[in-house]
Amino acid sequence: MQFGIFSVSDITTDPTTGQTPTEAERIKNIVTIAKHAEEVGLDVFALGEHHNEPFFSSSPTTTLAYIAAQTSTLQLSTATTLITTNDPVKIAEDFAMLQHLADGRVDLTLGRGNTGPVYPWFGKDIRAGIPLAIENYALLHKLWREHTVDWQGKFRTPLQSFTSTPRPLDEIPPFVWHGSIRSPEIAEQAAFYGDGFFANHIFWPASHTQRMIALYRERFAHYGHGQPDQAIVGLGGQVFMRKNSQDAVNEFRPYFDNAPVYGHGPALEDFTRETPLTVGSPQQVIDRTLGFREYVGDYQRQLFLMDHAGLPVKTVLEQLDLLGSEVVPVLRKEFAALKPAHVPDAPTHAALLAAKTAASEKDEVNA
Template sequence: MRFQVLTIVQHAPHPLTGALGSAADRLAEVVETGVRAEELGFDGYAVGERHAGAFLSSSPTVLLGALAARTTRIRLLTGVTVVAILDPVRVAEDYATLDQLSRGRVELVIGKGAEMGHFDLFGLDEESQWEYQAEKYELLRRLWREEKVSWRGRFRPALDGATTVPRPFGARPPRVWHGSATSLNSPELAARHGDPLFSANAIQPRAAYVRLIDHYRERFAAHGHDPAHAYVGAGSGGLFLADTTQRAVARFKDFYEARVRQTYKPHLADKPGYNTPFRTIEEAIADGPHLIGSPQQVIDKILEFHQAYRHDLQSITVDSSGLALPAQFEQLQWFAEEVAPVVRQAAPTTLWQRPAHEERVTPVT
């Protein structure tokens, strides 16, 4: 198992105290957390992309560029890149630049996004979201793999002999994962191209994600790809470790349940994947995706995920817990020292066996 830290750069008042720090301080915390994650041995650090709601993650390339300058080893991912609303030419340019700056450490997780408001913001039709995603990803693939691309599509002006610059670092373009939360569209697109899948594993019951992952693996093989390369990542709810599960519940219960109330979206009540059904902390621990409890409780839960998903990459989040930055770092250290080694041994993977720069560069002969 590999491990990444994910932030969607939430910037909302503390649900119990009402406190809200400045945007500048919040963005600085994102960078410092990525630096600390590398120091602690995490494999990846991911920044989300949101253009609506209480978030500061509208420009993940800027944040990841800051991380590229402060780190040397950790892989830099997105979570997700909302390719459905973006121009593939700009995506190709921006992330290839970041790929060069980081010397091949960039990997994208693409998706149509978790906030419906961004389609109106960009003047796009929400009903066409999956068509946007499929067409724009097809073009992005070509732009990173070919030069002098000529292309015709439905959603942007045609291209005639276009070559985006810079080119991706090394001999191959960045790996692209497909974020999957509710629909079979993303698993199908990932399987068609032989790409890895990243399950949200965030709000719905586990069976909903099993359905998506099983479909992906079935279609991956049907498209003629080697099943050994059908890598799967899984998200999780927030991390909160304590000496015992009872202490974790006592310390985190009020915050967790207040945050659930704060983030409830009544206008999306009938759509899966937008409001958690796990309203109490006891429900979240028993059946939800949150990693709350003692280190052993969290180990057991991740291995339960693995039994269901057979995933290779586990994502964790610490900045949605209401903790100050030093306490978040303590959580990361605790996880890195007591949880990650046990799970790595119990659930080995071939993902990221070599450093990023070695995977991406063809030796000169």
């Protein structure tokens, strides 16, 4: 099982000090945070994509390539890449390029984006979100698998004899996760292609995640990719820890109360009860996270949101220390002990390459 962190790249004023990091500070801090994730033994760093303030991450592959150059094992991913407003041709090119630079340590999570004003800036309409996601991904999927592509669709200029370059590393497309909070069409899309499904999980009650994952697993089997419990599932999570749980609550509360998305709304206690947010001791985080498995089954990737709402970088790095030293080692052991042998791990480039090599050797033997 993979463990990691994801960032939405918000630039938020620290409510306890009134300090707001500059773009330059926040961008460099993200690199520090990603590198530290590898140092403390995490597997994945995923970065969001936004085209509006207060977020900086409009260009995730640039940031991820810079991080790739300074890390050696960290899997680089996105949370999410906008399949609606980006040109699928540019996504194909950018991520194949990143694959080469990062020696294959790349996958991506596709999402539609729910910020209405962003769509028209890119010539699109949010009301066509699902059709855009379906058509754009159909093209992206083709561009990574066919050398010369002819294409005609509803949303972009037709392509004739187009080759997306560079080609995917070792002719293996980056593994794709499809993210959605509650659109069954996207669970269906992930299942149809045999891709992964990532549930954001953190801003909504667990019952939503449970239903979406169940649908994805059922349809994954329907399309012949394996048994329902062999589908590839990722979950978001959100935690804040201190040795003593009351210290965690006291320290996190002002950040929670003023956070983007849910700030100035429910009490911390209510939100902790209603959603997977856990604020407390490392042991509480371990118990809560292990509990996710009870409603989604054995899953492959757990990402935590650690650096939002104006938390200072020093605090974020301390949180990563706790995650790496006290939480993830226990979770790895416990999840591994529970997982049946026929449940696969999340595909990595190395694993996909090994499978491809084995398959071609088998073909040669049979020939």
